[in-house]
Amino acid sequence: MPQGTPDQSTCRDAAPGTLQTYREVIALSGALLPLISFLGRLPTAIIQMGSVLMVTRTSGSLATGGMVACALALGQVAMGPFVGRLADRHGQRRVVLVFALLNAVAIGAFTASALLGAVTPLLVLLGALAGASVPGIGPLARARVVALARRRRADDRLADAVMSLESTMDEVSFVLGPAAVGLAAVVGHPAYAMLLAAFLVAVCGTGFALHPTARTLEPAHADQQGKGSREQPRARAAEERARARGARRRMPRQVYVVRVGLVLLGVLLGGCGAGITALTEELGRPDQAGLVYAAMGVMSAVVGLSMVALPDRIGLLLRWRVATATAALLSLPLVWTESLAGLYFVVTVFGAVFAPNLITGFGLTERAVPRERLAEGMTFASSAFVGGQAVTLAVAGRLAESYGPAAAFAVGSTAAALAFVVALATRPGQGGGADQDTDPGAAPDRAVLGVPSEQTA
Known part of the structure; x- marks a missing residue:
């Protein structure tokens, strides 16, 4: 070891502060990429609510607005994993x-x-086409920055910090997106926000695509073109064989377990969204729904940023169980909430559970998927969450109309309880984490959730 170079184990044992950890995360890609990726994912949050308000205003029918928004969400869910697969x-x-x-x-x-x-x-x-063509900048940014961390032999602490920062940016985008739509609706027309979304995805999506870090997950032969090296055909053949093996490798079963948990988390959020909308309307204050969402999102973002302070000994599986159990408990008071002040208080406290669940779900996905299918795994995890939310918004909305806000909140609370059962029934692994430090291109340890991986013959 060169003199003056700290031992790797010593570096890992010296738990740095939260700010220092995030400085390391930003240093992986530079400060420009987080900014571009944040602005590039705002359109996804804008068009979901913007489509409802715009179509409702132009058609005069809330049912038509909800139907179009559901088609948009389902288009995104259906195509998201395909976009990730193409990126891989x-x-x-x-x-x-x-x-x-x-x-x-x-x-x-x-x-x-x-x-x-x-x-x-x-x-x-x-x-549906607007949803299906979403470029998935959020999950692809996760995959890109995690790949940068792994290639630099970073430990799980830094990879978890990447998940925390990315999930926080998601939370903030889903606070600012609806806020932009609401402001546009007040100032002039919701269509203004939709046009802003089109502009942002064109400019920031292009910037995200052309950023130098995009080469992190590029096929090796793309970087070698034009060099004229004698090693190029051999390197290209080896890369193609490796990617072919990755394409044949099935996702390990624990990935599907985590996706079930993320679907249930989406159901929880969808039920809460429908309940909040219904209760504020019942109280004669429908204008407060957006502010209630914002309070929940801000709390979630704050807790998400603080997740990196958790000690390494608290593993992902334990975090998953605690997060789902807490979500189930904190969602129960929503069923009996009947005042606006009570709604603000309960929802703000309840907002603390979303970021830990999302961060843990993406962290478990990152540990489990083969390296060659990382982008697909991240986009599929995101689609599972969005899909659960979109379908539940429609179903829980009808329940709220027929039986009141408590029915919608009960749907979410039931989903949280089921997510806890799934997490509790999953057996702990023997390896305790991903073995990423020996080979950044190797598939991670499959013992994270204790379920053996499968491969095709």
Whole structure:
């Protein structure tokens, strides 16, 4: 070991402060990438609520607005894993560039059609296309920065910090996105926010695609083109064989277990969203719904940033169990909440559970998926959460109309309890984590959740 170089184990034992940890995370990619990726994921939050308000205003029907928004969400859920798979096979640069431009055009066409009074089936189709073309900048940013950390032999602490920062940016985007829509609706028209979303995804999506870190997950032969080296054909063949093995390797079973947990977390959030909307309307204060969401999101973001302070001895499986149990307990008071002040208090406290659940779910996914399918794993995890939320918003909304806000909150609380059962029934692993320090390209340790991986013959 060179003189003056600290021992790796010593570095890991010296738990740095939270701010220092986040400085290390930002140093992995530079300060520009987090900014671009944050602005690039804002359109996803804008178009979900923006589609409801815009179509409701132009058509005069809340049911039509909800139907179009559901089609948009389902389009995103259906195509999200495919976008991740393309990024794994062809690199993020080309895939994000194409989908960002497609998404900008799709949002623009959808907005223009709504303003021109297009028929409902056309709006549903264009809404689904706007959702299906989402470039998935959030989950792809997770995959990119985690890959940077692993290639620099970073330990699990830094990888977990990446998840915390990325989840916090998601939370903040889902606070600012609806806020932008609400402001546009007050100032002029929700379509203004939709046009802003089209602009942001075109500019920031392009910036995210062309950022130098996009080469982190590029196929090796893409970096070697034009060098004229005699080793190029051999390196290309080896890379193609490695990627072929990765494509044949099935996802380990624990990945599907985590996805079930994320679907249930989406159901929890969807039930809470429907209940909050219904209760504020019942109290004659529908304008307060957005502020209640914001209070929940701010609390979630604060707790998410503090997750890196947890000691390493508290493993991901234990965190998952504690987070789901806490979500189940803190969601129960919502069922009996009947006042606006009580709603603010209960929802703000309850907001503390979302970021730990999301961060842990993405962390477990990152430990389990094969390196060659990291982007696909992240986008699928994100789609599982969004899908559970989208479907539940529609179902719980109807329940709230028929039986009151408590019914919607009960749906979410039941989902949280089921998520805890799933986490509790999962047996702990023997390895205790991913063995990433020997080979950054190797598949991680499958013992994180104690379920053996499967491979095709």
